[in-house]
Amino acid sequence: MMVNKVILCICAGFMALLPLAAQSVSGTVTDEKNLPLEEITVVALQASDSLYITGGVTNGNGEFHIRISHSGKYMLKLSGIGFQTKYIAFSLSADQKKQLGGILLKEDAYLLSGVTVTAKKPEMELTSSSTVINLASSSLGSQGTLFDALKRLPGVQVKDDGTILLNGQSGATVMLNGKPTYLSGSNLATYLQAIPASSIGKIELISMPSSRYEASGKSGIIKVEMAKNNVQGFLIGFHASSQQLDQYNKGNSNWMFQLRKNKLNVSANYSYYEGTDINPTFIVRDHTDYAETPVMPVILNQVAHRTYNYGSHYARTRVDYDLSSRLSVGAYVSKNWTDRVRKERMHSVFTSVKAEPDSTLMTWNKNKLIQTNLQGGADYSYKVTSKLQWTGSVDFQLYRASDKQDQNSLYNDYWQSNYEQTDTLRGKLRDNIDIVSTQSDVEFVLTKTLKLTGGVKASFVNIDNETTYSDRYNGAWTPKLNMNKDFQYEENIYAAYVQLQKKIAERANMEVGFRFEETHVKGQLHEYSSNRDSSFQKRYRNLFPYVSVDYNLSKTIKLNAAYGSRIVRPNYEDMNPFVTINDKYLYDQGNVELKPEISHQVETGLLFSNRYKVILFGAYTRHPICKSYLAGAGNRVWVYPLNMSSDYSYGIKMTAVNLHPTRWWTLVGNATLTYKKYAWIYDHKKQNNRVMTPLFYLGNYLKPADKWNAELNGYWNGKTPLGQGLISPMWSISMAVSRSILHDKGTIRLFLNDIVCSRYTRVRIINVEQPARYKERKEATIGISFSYKLQRGENIKSSAPQRESNESKRIKL
Numbered sequence: 001m002m003v004n005k006v007i008l009c010i011c012a013g014f015m016a017l018l019p020l021a022a023q024s025v026s027g028t029v030t031d032e033k034n035l036p037l038e039e040i041t042v043v044a045l046q047a048s049d050s051l052y053i054t055g056g057v058t059n060g061n062g063e064f065h066i067r068i069s070h071s072g073k074y075m076l077k078l079s080g081i082g083f084q085t086k087y088i089a090f091s092l093s094a095d096q097k098k099q100l101g102g103i104l105l106k107e108d109a110y111l112l113s114g115v116t117v118t119a120k121k122p123e124m125e126l127t128s129s130s131t132v133i134n135l136a137s138s139s140l141g142s143q144g145t146l147f148d149a150l151k152r153l154p155g156v157q158v159k160d161d162g163t164i165l166l167n168g169q170s171g172a173t174v175m176l177n178g179k180p181t182y183l184s185g186s187n188l189a190t191y192l193q194a195i196p197a198s199s200i201g202k203i204e205l206i207s208m209p210s211s212r213y214e215a216s217g218k219s220g221i222i223k224v225e226m227a228k229n230n231v232q233g234f235l236i237g238f239h240a241s242s243q244q245l246d247q248y249n250k251g252n253s254n255w256m257f258q259l260r261k262n263k264l265n266v267s268a269n270y271s272y273y274e275g276t277d278i279n280p281t282f283i284v285r286d287h288t289d290y291a292e293t294p295v296m297p298v299i300l301n302q303v304a305h306r307t308y309n310y311g312s313h314y315a316r317t318r319v320d321y322d323l324s325s326r327l328s329v330g331a332y333v334s335k336n337w338t339d340r341v342r343k344e345r346m347h348s349v350f351t352s353v354k355a356e357p358d359s360t361l362m363t364w365n366k367n368k369l370i371q372t373n374l375q376g377g378a379d380y381s382y383k384v385t386s387k388l389q390w391t392g393s394v395d396f397q398l399y400r401a402s403d404k405q406d407q408n409s410l411y412n413d414y415w416q417s418n419y420e421q422t423d424t425l426r427g428k429l430r431d432n433i434d435i436v437s438t439q440s441d442v443e444f445v446l447t448k449t450l451k452l453t454g455g456v457k458a459s460f461v462n463i464d465n466e467t468t469y470s471d472r473y474n475g476a477w478t479p480k481l482n483m484n485k486d487f488q489y490e491e492n493i494y495a496a497y498v499q500l501q502k503k504i505a506e507r508a509n510m511e512v513g514f515r516f517e518e519t520h521v522k523g524q525l526h527e528y529s530s531n532r533d534s535s536f537q538k539r540y541r542n543l544f545p546y547v548s549v550d551y552n553l554s555k556t557i558k559l560n561a562a563y564g565s566r567i568v569r570p571n572y573e574d575m576n577p578f579v580t581i582n583d584k585y586l587y588d589q590g591n592v593e594l595k596p597e598i599s600h601q602v603e604t605g606l607l608f609s610n611r612y613k614v615i616l617f618g619a620y621t622r623h624p625i626c627k628s629y630l631a632g633a634g635n636r637v638w639v640y641p642l643n644m645s646s647d648y649s650y651g652i653k654m655t656a657v658n659l660h661p662t663r664w665w666t667l668v669g670n671a672t673l674t675y676k677k678y679a680w681i682y683d684h685k686k687q688n689n690r691v692m693t694p695l696f697y698l699g700n701y702l703k704p705a706d707k708w709n710a711e712l713n714g715y716w717n718g719k720t721p722l723g724q725g726l727i728s729p730m731w732s733i734s735m736a737v738s739r740s741i742l743h744d745k746g747t748i749r750l751f752l753n754d755i756v757c758s759r760y761t762r763v764r765i766i767n768v769e770q771p772a773r774y775k776e777r778k779e780a781t782i783g784i785s786f787s788y789k790l791q792r793g794e795n796i797k798s799s800a801p802q803r804e805s806n807e808s809k810r811i812k813l
Contacts, residue, residue, distance in 0.1 A: 023092045026065040027100035028555065029058050029078060035125055035610045036062025037105060038660070040080040047073035047089065061556065061609050068092060076100075083107060102555070123701050124154075124657040124668045128550055128560040128607050131155075131205045131655060135197055136227060145252060145273060146224065148753075149197040152734065154670035154697035155205065155653070156222070157717060166219045167207065167672050167695070169619065169649060170722060171568050171597070173217030176224045179375075179395075194314035194336050196254040196271045198239035198787060201227035207617070208548070208562045208603055211497045211513025212441070212453055215544045215567045218599035218621055226269070227256075233792045234259045241785030243275070243753075250275020250310070251783075263322040270315045278779070279306040285585075285772040287350075287635050296352060300585065300635065304346040312338040326383040333376035342367040346583050350635075359413045363583040371401040387445040394438045401431040409584060424472040425581060427483075432464040433572065449503035453513075456496045463489040467578040481529035483579050489572070492520045499546070507552040515544040517567070523592060525577055536592060542567055561604040568597035570625055574641040587632075588639045595623045595643050611658055618650035624678065626723025631770045644680040644723065651675055664704055670697040676721050689726060689766050694718040707740040728762035746788040754780045 025044065029037045042064045043055035053074065058064045068074065076088040083105040092098055125132040133153060151158045156172075157165040166172040176195075204223040206213075213221060235258040242251035254271040283302040288295060316334035323329060348361040377395030384390055407425040441455035465487045469480040499513030521538040548562040576590040598621070605615035623643040630638045651674035659667040677690035699713040714733035719726060736751035757780045765772040 023068045023071055023094070023096055023098075024065060025068065025074075025076065025090060025092065025098045025100065026063070027103050029062045029064065029103045029105055031083075032104065032106060033125060033127075035122070035658075037080060037083070038062065040064075040078055040083070040105065042066060043077040043079075044068055045075040045077055047075050047091075050075065061611075071096070078103060078105060080105065122658050123666065123699065126607060126610055126613050126655060126657050128558050128605065128613075129206065129208060129548070129562070131613075131657075133203045133205070135200045135203060146195040146197055146200060149200065149203070150222070152713065153203065153205065153222075154655070154668070154699070154715070155672055155695060157720070163722070164222070165720065165722075166205065166222065167617075167651075167653060167674060169219035169674070169676070171218035171599070171621075172220055172222055173214075174222045174224065177226055194271065194273055194312040194338065196239060196252050196273075198237075198241075198254055198785075199226055199256060199269055199271065201225050207615075208564050208601060209566075210511060210548070210564075211499045211515040211544065211546045212455070214457075214495070215515050215517055215542070215565075216569065218566050218568050218597060218601070218619070228258075232260050232262075235789065235791040237787070237789040239785065239787045241749075241783055243781045243783035245276070245278065245779050245781045248276040248278060248307075250277070265320040266318070268315075268317040271313070273310060273312045273314075275310055277308040277310070279308070279776055280304070281306065281774070281776045283772060283774050285637070285770055287770060298350065298352050298635075300348060300350055302346060302348045302585075304344055306342065306344045309341045309343075310338070311340075312336065327380070329378070329380045331376070331378040333374075335375070336371070336373040338369070338371040338373075340367075340369040340371075342369070348583065348585060359411070361412075361584055362410045364408045365582070366406045368404045369401065370403075372399070374398045389443045390440070391442075392438075392440040395436070397433075397435040399431065399433040399435075401429075403429040403431075405429075405581075407581065407583075411584070423584075425469065425480075426471070426477065427467065427469040427581070429578065429580075430464075430466045434462045436460045451501040452498070453501070454496075454498040457493075458495070459493045461489075461491040461493075463487070463491075463572060465489075465576055465578070469581075479528075484528040485578055486526040486528075487576055487578065488524045488526075489575065490520075490522045494518045505551075509550045511546070511548040513546040515546070517542050517544070519569070519596075523575075525592070540596070542598070556609040558607040559604075560607065561602075563600075563602045565598070565600050568599070568621075568625065570594040570596065570641070574625065585635055586637055586639065591641050594625055594641060597624050597643075598622045611656060613653075613655045615653040616651075617653065618648070620646065620648040622646055624723070626678065628680075628724060629765055629770060629772070637770055637772075642680075644678055645686075647676065647678045649674055649676040664702060666701040668697075668699040668701075671695070678721055678723055680724075687766075689721045689724060691719045691721045691726065693720045707744070709738045711736045724766050726764045726766060728760075728764070730759060730761065732759045742788065745790060746786065749785045749787075750783075751785070752780065752782050754778060756780070 029040045029042075031037055036058075038058055040058040040062070041055065042058065044053040044066055045051060046053055053068060054066055056064055056066050071092045071094045073089070073091045076090060077085065078088070079085040084107075086103070086105055088100065088103070090098060090100070123134060123137045125134070131154070135149060147158070150156055150164070155167045163170060164172045164174065202225050204225070205220065206223060207220040209217075209221050235256070237256035238254070240251070240253040242249065250273075252271060252273040254269070256269050258267045259265070281304040283304070285300040285302070287298040287300055314334070314336045316332070318330065318332035320328060320330040342365070344363070344365040346363040346365070348363070350358045350360070352358050375395070375397045377393055379391065379393035381389065381391045405425070405427040407427075409423040411421040411423070437457065437459035439455060439457035441453070444452045446452055467483070467485055469483040470477045471480055472478075495515060495517040497513060497515040499511065501509065501511045504510050518541045519539065522535070524533055524535040526533050544565045544567070546562075546564045548560065551559045553559055574590050575592050575594055577592050578590060580588040582588065599619055601617065601619040603615055603617035605613055607613050623645075624647045625641055626644050628640050628642040630640055632638050651672060653670070653672040655670045657668045661667060672695040674693045674695070675690070676693060677688055679686060679688045681687070695715070695717050697713070697715045700711065702710040702712070704710060712733070712735045714731065716729065716731040718729050721727075732754045733756060734751070734753045735755060736749055738747055738749040740747055757777075759778045761776045761778075763774040765774070
């Protein structure tokens with residue numbers, strides 16, 4: 001009898017538990033960028049009296065699942081720090097499992113002791129078409145300058161000569177606040193070092209830009225956006241940092257002011273950078289003539305010690321005003337002043353059969369660069385109807401540069417009874433570049449599932465460059481007329497595009513676009529030695545198609561496939577026919593006969609839960625522009641840009657972001673495997689440079705305690721081909737620790753770049769005439785920074801996006 005009672009009690013208890021699992025409510029919580037939100041509090045309340053029933057939190061995918069014991073009417077409350085609280089009414093019938101689907105939470109700024117606080121954004125975000133890095137959320141990424149920040153981005157390689165590679169491929173375009181800019185040459189660092197990383201809000205890496213973007217740049221776009229103020233009030237900020245590099249020091253400071261008052265928005269920014277970079281370099285060149293019999297080995301060993309002393313100012317201001325609820329106007333102006341002194345001591349030693357030197361050359365170079373870059377413009381945005389918006393802009397840029405060179409050489413020939421010869425050279429290069437551009441765009445929502453975007457643009461470029469050299473002969477300076485030239489260049493580009501976005505099925509969207517560009521080029525070269533002029537004219541038209549399809553395989557898996565075509569026009573320095581003398585054995589010269597590169601790209605990818613992305617990609621480029629190395633008389637090498645036959649690449653890229661092994665540890669990772677091949681013709685024979693390149697990046701973001709943050713990241717880049725050069729593997733590890741102070745208004749950071757001094761750049765030149773090896777080393781830097789922000793006001797919606805679209809293309813900044 002007792003056993004029967006026990007069995008009856010167990011059965012009754014089991015039956016009592018059944019209603020607890022009979023009804024449930026579930027859903028997925030995301031932010032305004034469709035990213036899943038973790039640890040959002042979800043509470044079920046009784047609809048009649050708001051009595052607490054049960055609750056829980058969302059998981060790493062933003063999902064929640066709550067069991068409710070009884071049927072009835074309820075209210076779901078969703079809340080999280082930095083997000084607006086949301087209530088959803090629902091009812092449950094017996095045994096119902098209710099699915100609410102996607103639930104959007106909007107960001108919310110709230111007032112705390114006079115300081116506006118907003119939830120911290122994740123360090124990295126993924127979409128089907130891009131990767132977004134929020135520098136303001138990174139202790140390490142916001143340190144130093146924009147040039148330093150680019151080096152730390154996953155999949156981005158930045159060389160000190162200004163070359164930027166994205167996913168192992170050259171030809172990336174850098175955009176700053178909507179301004180497309182081709183940056184090249186050693187002065188790229190000078191321009192980017194004028195912009196503090198602390199003033200940057202986010203950087204977006206777009207591997208396949210649509211037709212609305214300019215067609216320039218074959219490997220994608222690095223889109224940089226300045227930090228914005230989203231409160232009705234003011235923001236005052238200050239940032240300063242100092243870094244120690246061996247016995248040299250460098251640092252930067254930044255002051256920022258932003259004000260929103262009713263319809264007026266004003267922002268101003270000033271920064272100053274000063275410091276010294278060192279660049280020890282080792283070069284080995286093979287001058288052996290293998291056609292001779294017997295073969296006599298001749299090797300040139302060069303050791304250079306270079307220092308770069310920088311002093312740079314950057315100022316920028318912008319004013320926006322809403323004339324009405326439909327019409328807003330804005331204007332901006334910015335200027336960069338840069339003084340850079342480059343000092344080099346190059347020791348060159350020729351050796352042949354013996355180990356002793358046959359001859360030596362000591363060269364001292366000093367270059368003083370003074371550069372100014374003035375930019376400005378005005379724009380407007382007019383919302384004609386709720387479905388039609390019209391935007392336009394006019395922009396200008398005035399670039400001025402003066403580069404003075406002093407060179408002294410001492411040559412010793414031990415085969416000629418210690419014959420000694422001294423040479424002195426003085427040169428000056430003047431660069432004047434004026435750019436004016438205008439554009440107009442419309443966006444028209446035709447139906448609920450169809451949107452049309454189109455626009456036109458025209459840009460006008462005028463260049464006036466002059467170079468003068470002289471050497472010292474019998475105590476007097478004598479012009480070197482064979483090297484003194486004046487180069488005039490004009491380039492006009494007229495463009496138009498149209499793009500359609502269409503929802504073609506319940507789960508599928510398509511984007512199709514075409515961009516047409518017509519380019520007019522005219523150049524004139526005056527040579528002082530012959531007092532004669534030569535000129536050239538070119539005109540070419542290109543059509544750049546773009547198509548992209550998104551398909552939602554499920555609520556958390558999205559498939560994307562895209563194709564696009566792009567162009568890379570020669571930068572102005574590469575087209576400049578002037579000669580630059582590095583030393584007796586190395587000359588640089590431009591090439592006015594360069595053709596533009598035309599590339600075709602295709603990629604397909606899978607995006608999982610906005611956290612994992614896998615992409616298969618391929619690209620083909622016709623006439624890629626690369627540095628070529630040609631042997632000349634007197635053991636001299638000419639570095640000369642030429643169009644190669646082609647290059648193509650294909651590979652796979654895998655990215656994971658916002659992984660949480662623990663509550664205080666966030667992990668991001670990136671891995672890319674790219675096969676790249678360059679092909680060219682030399683002496684009627686096909687030559688190539690082909691390599692499989694692996695790239696790895698791992699970032700660790702830690703929050704060990706309240707007010708404390710730490711970061712440890714590293715990368716490893718495998719062998720990377722670049723024209724006739726092959727870059728050896730390179731790796732680096734960096735770290736930073738930060739703490740909030742002064743009631744969370746200030747932050748102090750300690751950071752260490754390249755902890756183990758592993759960042760060596762080794763390049764092997766694949767040249768059938770004169771193979772060479774090049775090596776340079778960068779030392780570890782340790783630094784400290786302090787930031788302070790005072791912000792007061794109430795949260796408002798973002799105003800119309802900045803519409804700057806300045807055309808500062810291909811200037812060697």
